[in-house]
Amino acid sequence: MFVLVGYASEHGATRQIAERVASLLLYEGVRAEARPMAEVGDADRYDAFVLGSAVRRRRWLQEGSRFVRRNRAVLAGRPVWLFSVGTARVRGGRLDTRGGARGGTGGKAPKAPGAPPARAEASPCATTASSPGS
Numbered sequence: 001m002f003v004l005v006g007y008a009s010e011h012g013a014t015r016q017i018a019e020r021v022a023s024l025l026l027y028e029g030v031r032a033e034a035r036p037m038a039e040v041g042d043a044d045r046y047d048a049f050v051l052g053s054a055v056r057r058r059r060w061l062q063e064g065s066r067f068v069r070r071n072r073a074v075l076a077g078r079p080v081w082l083f084s085v086g087t088a089r090v091r092g093g094r095l096d097t098r099g100g101a102r103g104g105t106g107g108k109a110p111k112a113p114g115a116p117p118a119r120a121e122a123s124p125c126a127t128t129a130s131s132p133g134s
Helices: 013-027 062-070 072-076
Strands: 002-008 031-036 048-056 079-085
Touching (some): 013 079, 048 062, 062 072
Parallel strands (some): 002 031
8 A cells, every 4th residue: 555645834844744644654564655745746646645734724725725626536536534734823821712713712722522642642544435336
């Protein structure tokens, strides 16, 4: 299996995450490479995808969105895992929930239901899009 860990990064954090994911896959014996999605020519050469983008104004960067739209047919038939990277606004040492998040968090970052402890290692999971009748 050959996995593309594609990324769209603005300041480098998403690239670093993608490179870490690719290195963990390689460590586990899975052939993988981290590449900017804008530089991927033939998506059909990959068997699976881990795709991530920085988020600006609640949207993926254009190069990430373009890659997904351009390769929709290929992605629909392969395992795909998506991730997004963003930042929270912090003012005065407290999470600012105005202008985006609904409901307050009391100045604490919200925890996703069922989220693992902070020290737990994340493992990539894949979902496969299925077509009607499959």
